[in-house]
Amino acid sequence: NAKDVIKGGRAAVNYVRNTGPAILQVHTYRFNGHSPADPEHERGRKDEKKWARKEQDPIKIFEDDVVKRGVITEEELAEAKKAVQKQVKEAVAFAEESPMPPVELAKELEFPDAPDTDYNQREGPAWADDFNKKTISPDKMETIQAHIKALRAKSDAGDLSIGDAINLAIHEEMLRDPTTTMHAEDLQAGSSYDIPKLTQQTYGQIRAADEIIDEGHFIGKALGEGMNGYRPIVELMNTNFGIYGMAEISSAGNTFATTGGKFDMPMTIIGAGGTAPNQSLGAEHSQPFHAYVMGIPGLKIGTAASPAAAYGITKSMIRDDGPTFLFAPVKMMKEARGSVDLGRCLPLNRAELLHKASDEAVKNGKAVTVLTYLHGVKEAQNSLQAINDEGLDIDLIELRSLKPLDLPTIASSLSRTHKVVILDESTYSGGVGATISAIISESLFDSLDAPVKRLCMDDAPVPYASSMEKAVVKRGEDLEVAVAEIVMKRY
Amino acid sequence: MPLTTTLKVYDHDETPPGTWPVFRVMDEDGSLREPKVGQSYIDTHAPTLDKAHAIKMFRTMARLSQMDHIFLNAQRQGRISFYMSSQGEEAVHIGSSTALDLKDTIFAQYRETGVLMWRGFTMDQFADQCFSNKGDLGKGRQMPVHYGSRALNWHTISSPLTTQLPQAAGAAMAMKLKAKREGKDRSDGVAVCYFGDGAASEGDFHAAMNFAATLETPVIFFCRNNGFAISTPVKDQYRGDGIVSRAKGYGMYGIRVDGNDLFAVHAATAKAKEIALSENRPVLLETMSYRVGHHSTSDDSTRYRSTDEIKKWTEEDNPIDRFQRYCEGRGWLDDEMVAQIMDEERMKVLQALEKAEKKGPPDLSTLFDDIYKEKTPELVRQEEALLEHVAKYPEKYQGGGH
Numbered sequence: 079n080a081k082d083v084i085k086g087g088r089a090a091v092n093y094v095r096n097t098g099p100a101i102l103q104v105h106t107y108r109f110n111g112h113s114p115a116d117p118e119h120e121r122g123r124k125d126e127k128k129w130a131r132k133e134q135d136p137i138k139i140f141e142d143d144v145v146k147r148g149v150i151t152e153e154e155l156a157e158a159k160k161a162v163q164k165q166v167k168e169a170v171a172f173a174e175e176s177p178m179p180p181v182e183l184a185k186e187l188e189f190p191d192a193p194d195t196d197y198n199q200r201e202g203p204a205w206a207d208d209f210n211k212k213t214i215s216p217d218k219m220e221t222i223q224a225h226i227k228a229l230r231a232k233s234d235a236g237d238l239s240i241g242d243a244i245n246l247a248i249h250e251e252m253l254r255d256p257t258t259t260m261h262a263e264d265l266q267a268g269s270s271y272d273i274p275k276l277t278q279q280t281y282g283q284i285r286a287a288d289e290i291i292d293e294g295h296f297i298g299k300a301l302g303e304g305m306n307g308y309r310p311i312v313e314l315m316n317t318n319f320g321i322y323g324m325a326e327i328s329s330a331g332n333t334f335a336t337t338g339g340k341f342d343m344p345m346t347i348i349g350a351g352g353t354a355p356n357q358s359l360g361a362e363h364s365q366p367f368h369a370y371v372m373g374i375p376g377l378k379i380g381t382a383a384s385p386a387a388a389y390g391i392t393k394s395m396i397r398d399d400g401p402t403f404l405f406a407p408v409k410m411m412k413e414a415r416g417s418v419d420l421g422r423c424l425p426l427n428r429a430e431l432l433h434k435a436s437d438e439a440v441k442n443g444k445a446v447t448v449l450t451y452l453h454g455v456k457e458a459q460n461s462l463q464a465i466n467d468e469g470l471d472i473d474l475i476e477l478r479s480l481k482p483l484d485l486p487t488i489a490s491s492l493s494r495t496h497k498v499v500i501l502d503e504s505t506y507s508g509g510v511g512a513t514i515s516a517i518i519s520e521s522l523f524d525s526l527d528a529p530v531k532r533l534c535m536d537d538a539p540v541p542y543a544s545s546m547e548k549a550v551v552k553r554g555e556d557l558e559v560a561v562a563e564i565v566m567k568r569y
Numbered sequence: 570m571p572l573t574t575t576l577k578v579y580d581h582d583e584t585p586p587g588t589w590p591v592f593r594v595m596d597e598d599g600s601l602r603e604p605k606v607g608q609s610y611i612d613t614h615a616p617t618l619d620k621a622h623a624i625k626m627f628r629t630m631a632r633l634s635q636m637d638h639i640f641l642n643a644q645r646q647g648r649i650s651f652y653m654s655s656q657g658e659e660a661v662h663i664g665s666s667t668a669l670d671l672k673d674t675i676f677a678q679y680r681e682t683g684v685l686m687w688r689g690f691t692m693d694q695f696a697d698q699c700f701s702n703k704g705d706l707g708k709g710r711q712m713p714v715h716y717g718s719r720a721l722n723w724h725t726i727s728s729p730l731t732t733q734l735p736q737a738a739g740a741a742m743a744m745k746l747k748a749k750r751e752g753k754d755r756s757d758g759v760a761v762c763y764f765g766d767g768a769a770s771e772g773d774f775h776a777a778m779n780f781a782a783t784l785e786t787p788v789i790f791f792c793r794n795n796g797f798a799i800s801t802p803v804k805d806q807y808r809g810d811g812i813v814s815r816a817k818g819y820g821m822y823g824i825r826v827d828g829n830d831l832f833a834v835h836a837a838t839a840k841a842k843e844i845a846l847s848e849n850r851p852v853l854l855e856t857m858s859y860r861v862g863h864h865s866t867s868d869d870s871t872r873y874r875s876t877d878e879i880k881k882w883t884e885e886d887n888p889i890d891r892f893q894r895y896c897e898g899r900g901w902l903d904d905e906m907v908a909q910i911m912d913e914e915r916m917k918v919l920q921a922l923e924k925a926e927k928k929g930p931p932d933l934s935t936l937f938d939d940i941y942k943e944k945t946p947e948l949v950r951q952e953e954a955l956l957e958h959v960a961k962y963p964e965k966y967q968g969g970g971h
Contacts (some may be wrong), residue, residue: 267800267873289805290770291730291798319729322771358650360712362728472891506951536951543701543709545930548966549955555965 080140081493107134108278183507187335188376190342191400193482197423202254211254214280222280233385234525241271241411243385243418244404247392248273248311252281258396259303260286261296262313262380271350271411273313294322297347301330304343309396317367317405324370330401331376342399348392350408352503354453355553356501357409361539368405368452368480369509378402378426379480383455385416387478390424398426408531409450412458429484431491432474433462435562438472440494446470446561447491449514450501451477458501461554465561472561480510489522496527499560501552502534509534527568531560570825570857574603576610576836578824578844578852579814581817589813592837592858593827597886599894610836613643620901626667626831627896630659630889632914633683634795635694637862639918640699644866648700648926651713655682657829657861660888661793663687664834665856668842672758675723676733679714680793680860688721691876692917696925708939709931722758724736728769734777734790741786745849759845760788767798769812778819781851788851789841793828795860800873813855821851828858829888898944933959933966947949 083104090102092249107130111118121130144150151182229246230237238246252258260277265288268275277286289296293314314320320327333343353364371377378400382388395402407414432455435445450458456477465472473491477483492498502511515530516538533552541547563569573590594607601607611618637654644652657663662683669675669688676683682695691719697704700711707717707725717725724740727733741760748756768774769792781788792812796803809815816823822844826837834856841852859882863870870879896902937944937952944952 268869288801288805290801291767292771295772322729358712360715360728361710363712449698506947536937536955537948538937539710541710541936542712543930545707545966546933548708548937549933549936551960555962 079508080136081143105464107137109135131229132438137406153250177542182258184335185229189378190334190339190400193397193427194425195394195427197363197397200397200423200480203257204487205267206254206256210253213256213282218280222253225276226250229421233420236417237415238385238389239412240382240385240388240406240414241269241273243389244271244273244406245275246257246418247389247396248277249280251309251393251396252285253276255309255396256285256312257307258309259300260283260311260313261289261300263289263291263293263315263357265289265313269313270315273348292322293319294324297326297330297345299325300345301326301333301343304330304345304401305333305341309344309346311346311348311396314347314349314351316363316408317349318365320347320349320351320367321365321370325402327371327377327403330373331374334376334400343401344396344399345401346395346398347403348395348402348529349404349407350406350411352405352407352452353535353551354407354409355457355538355548355551356544357547357551358542358544359408360542363408364540366504366509366535369504370401371403372481372510372513376400377481379405380426380478381405381451381476381480382478383407383410383452383476384414387420387430387476389418390422391478397423402426405452409453410456424478427479427482427484429487430476430478431487432459432476433472435471435473435495443496444470444565445497446472446497446564447488447498448474448501448557449474449477449488449494449498450474450559451480451510454501454503458557459556461558464554464558468558468562470561477510477514483514483517485521488518491526492518492522492525496525497531497564498526499531499533499557499564501557502532503551505535506537528564531564531569533557533560572827573604574606576824576840578822578837578840579816580822581820584814584817584823588810589825589855590824591825591827592833593830594832594836595830595891595895597891599891599896599898600946601895607832611832615699620899623899623901624906625682626663627889627892627902627907628914629683630663630892630908631688631910632692632917633659633686633913634889635915635918636682636695639915639922641866643699643922648922649713649819651716651866652699653865654716654862655678655680657859657882657888658793658795658856660831660892661828661834661856661858664831665791665838668835668838669761671722672756673722673842674744674758674760675697675721675763676737676740676760677723677726677763678730678733678765678768678793679726679728680765680795682714682716685716685718685721685723685761686721687747688718690716690721690723691717692921693924694718696921697928700925700928701930702925702928703931704925704928705931708935718830731764731771731773731777734762734764734768734773735780736775737788737790738780738784738786741781741788741851742784745786753845755849756787760786761791761841761842762788763791765798766792766794766796766803766812767806769815770798770806778815778821778851778853782819782821785849786851787845787849789838789845790851790853791838792853793858794855795828795858797860797864797870797874798866799864800870802874811855811857813853816853819853821853823853823855825855825857828856829886829891831888831892858888 090100093100109130142156145152169183222242226249260274262269262274265274266278277472297312300312303310330343330345333341351367357364380391382391393402395404436490439445448458453485458474463552475491510535515532520529533556536550538550540550571590572593576592594610596602605685637656640652641654643649656773662681666684666687698707698716701709715726737760744756762834794811813823813825824837827833841854845852860885893902937948
């Protein structure tokens with residue numbers, strides 16, 4: 079009964095506007111099957127449906143009522159029905175006659191911001207300062223400015239950790255754009271690596287919320303915020319728990335395209351994860367979630383193995399208008415120390431050449447391109463000396479952007495070395511290394527003098543016992559061997 | 570929360586008005602609240618509560634307490650990499666475990682060590698798992714405290730929270746189907762699923778409750794409400810009346826119990842089991858207690874709560890002390906006996922620790938076992954490559970510490 083729905087609905091809406099959340103349960107009747115694919119022949123609902131159409135038809139109830147009360151006449155109703163039918167017929171004809179969407183549209187709807195966007199050119203909202211003055215008390219502002227200053231001093235001293243670098247980026251962006259929000263479990267206690275440190279104390283409990291335990295669904299909640307004018311940052315205590323949120327992350331990736339480009343959804347997910355030699359966290363804290371989400375369309379995926387990368391990429395990801403996911407190496411969050419390029423956003427489609435092989439090594443055919451990311455970066459850097467001692471050298475490229483992949487940087491290196499080894503923190507079946515290996519073989523085959531060598535995890539759950547973990551997770555020693563063997567043409 | 574000495578498991582159409590009461594038999598000082606009523610629970614439900622049995626229960630709680638203390642220290646000394654203690658929940662563990670048997674199938678979260686201990690898991694087995702050595706039933710694959718035992722009908726602990734709840738509903742379904750197949754009118758046992766107040770926020774909680782209720786399965790959902798989910802206090806975890814109040818919404822039975830009262834936990838668990846078996850319906854049981862220790866060795870709870878608060882619970886409402894005072898009142902324990910028991914259990918734990926530390930790691934050749942029943946050609950190939958590699962560099966792959 080439409081009148082009851084209006085009355086009940088108004089009461090519920092009024093309650094929600096003034097007091098809190100409510101559940102409105104409306105009882106109706108489903109006349110047909112779930113969809114045309116469900117004719118319900120076998121369910122014996124014929125008599126039931128006859129009764130429903132006779133007694134439970136809301137339109138019929140409405141019409142009988144208004145005619146009885148003389149509010150609208152039978153003729154007026156007939157007129158209205160005719161007009162509506164005409165409208166619907168015209169709409170159908172319009173749809174049938176309209177041309178199909180152009181083929182290029184799919185690519186255009188992949189990301190709201192092009193892969194090569196320079197986020198340094200983005201202006202923050204003009205009203206930010208005013209808003210901050212109104213919402214952050216003077217002594218809270220003093221505290222946070224002191225905190226930012228202290229972190230910047232650490233950066234200048236080359237002593238900023240990855241966790242702190244991300245925290246610095248987050249505060250800069252939350253002050254620059256007050257539509258930015260922060261979500262994490264144990265947020266007010268700083269979570270595990272101080273990524274959300276001081277956010278709740280500065281911006282309040284609504285903008286920096288302590289999440290109840292439901293990773294999947296607080297990602298979904300952030301999705302809702304993101305589609306409605308906010309920039310949510312979600313920290314996963316460990317990216318393994320992001321698995322709960324696969325449905326939501328997939329949804330996030332789909333949002334821009336499936337809404338026809340009408341809804342931006344600027345969510346940034348940040349988490350420490352991956353696996354490292356002697357990580358000792360067992361299978362369920364060592365899964366390569368970055369590999370699992372690689373196939374999700376619309377998602378920009380980045381990795382950072384240094385404070386500099388973490389800081390610059392976090393800033394860009396927050397400013398990007400689509401869903402982005404930054405992975406950091408769980409065992410390096412506090413140990414890796416360095417400086418950051420203060421105030422600068424890094425591109426989201428670039429790999430970084432961390433070490434260039436000497437021209438001599440290249441000339442003598444003793445240089446190899448090494449592609450890696452997360453803990454692999456530390457492993458490779460620690461192996462550089464041993465590699466050089468063998469008379470070999472490497473172009474060490476950190477894949478800071480897993481998606482979109484920076485093929486030009488890889489191509490440029492391969493055009494010098496013609497040999498590539500991937501130190502990969504994904505499994506043999508599926509994952510990052512497999513994807514890159516395939517892409518290289520398909521598009522850079524002519525640059526290759528040897529098959530692509532992939533050092534990846536075996537298809538076994540990462541064991542906890544360190545003696546076994548050592549065997550599954552590839553490391554510096556394996557890289558040294560692989561580099562030597564590819565140069566000696568042993569494959 | 571109001572206290573009651575009436576043991577009542579509420580069905581969804583008769584839920585208590587207002588805050589759900591907490592069922593308690595024994596007060597903090599070890600005396601029975603209503604002696605006749607309390608005694609009747611002890612007499613009816615405790616399996617012959619004589620001195621021997623009482624001392625066995627006390628000894629098990631003592632062993633758990635010593636194990637927590639020693640293994641925590643072992644982690645700080647770098648001998649094991651990780652540990653989670655159960656301080657403050659000893660009565661929850663022993664009280665519930667004594668009401669169950671090996672025909673009941675158990676799913677747990679990670680803070681139920683005492684339940685497994687009572688079921689028969691030995692100190693050596695606990696230590697082997699924590700050291701992930703060659704004696705570990707889990708073959709060195711899982712982090713410490715991820716115990717598992719097919720023999721004791723205890724599903725191996727899995728890290729992600731709450732996934733065990735829908736699994737428990739499924740296990741209960743399996744037990745119900747088995748009973749039907751065998752022409753029995755009740756299952757041989759129930760599924761019991763332990764989880765915490767924070768875990769109840771995960772989506773799987775909702776799914777599991779609904780499954781168990783609509784499929785009419787004999788499962789006890791056992792919520793250990795200890796006030797904290799790492800640093801998140803319950804006041805930020807939910808706004809309703811704890812976890813048990815949700816039972817009504819799912820059309821389920823519910824009961825709330827004083828988790829520091831060994832007898833109350835036991836009686837409630839026994840009653841819940843009887844209802845689940847005779848009616849093939851799930852029961853939501855919530856114990857109220859306090860997590861005295863840190864979340865784990867990766868946590869420092871003084872970051873988010875006062876040491877005064879922790880001290881208060883340790884000294885004024887300690888489940889082991891409460892039961893000890895009852896036993897002293899019955900003349901079954903005295904200071905000397907308690908000291909001796911503590912000492913003996915401490916030695917047992919230390920010996921197990923030292924023994925486990927000396928055992929070597931599992932054999933590398935087991936790495937590719939158990940992924941599939943039969944190794945695929947791909948896995949065989951990877952295994953051969955690995956063993957060849959290790960044979961080439963034996964000094965790099967000796968078993969070793971963590």
